[in-house]
Amino acid sequence: MRLTKRTHACVRLEKDGRTLVIDPGAFTEEDAVVGADALLVTHEHPDHFDEGRLRAALEANPAARLWTLRSVAGQVSAAFPGRVHTVGEGDAFTAAGFDVRVYGELHAVIHPDLPRVTNVGYLVDGSVFHPGDALTVPDHPVDTLMLPVQAPWSKISEVIDYVREVKPRRAFDIHDALLTDLARPAYDRQIGALGGAEHGRLASGESVDL
Helix, strand or coil: CEEEECCCCCEEEEECCEEEEECCCCCCCHHHHCCCCEEECCCCCCCCCCHHHHHHHHHHCCCCEEEECHHHHHHHHHHCCCCEEECCCCCEEEECCEEEEEECCECCCCCCCCCCCECCEEEECCCEEECCCCCCCCCCCCCEEEEECCCCCCCHHHHHHHHHHHCCCEEEEECCCCCCCCCHHHHHHHHHHHCCCEEECCCCCCEEEC
């Protein structure tokens, strides 16, 4: 399986000629969804869910399907009958040849005065875990963790403790569009030294074979 990082929280996974795209949001390049056979969206916030990008992917490939929460599905399902699937905690399905399990229910707390939206994470092929905007720990070993490294709802000690709790073999940064180049070395150094797992960062468009 090949993993390609796109800007912010978007990840492309390719296997056996099929492509799965997770969280193509407003910060992500428009071409991130090109050729997608399946799409997964973790929650409704615009940096993870861009309606225009999803519609473009589904229109370009009549065989493409979308799996997501009810809050997102309700915004696009009418235009693509039978192609938009609603998922939640504990669900398992196959998307374009990828086995997917769903974990989690709520977005991390941004502030107690703000309501929490729903959020799910996706474990793909029992190997790659994308948690969306939450520090969800799946009840399954994780080889490659997509790590939300910087967000309004997190601090670096929580990020480090999350890596320690999940115990992946390696972690790659996501949710990093707002992290400046000045701050990146400090994050790299501290997560790498304290997380207990191999830690890496991929530039947008950079790929790695898993």
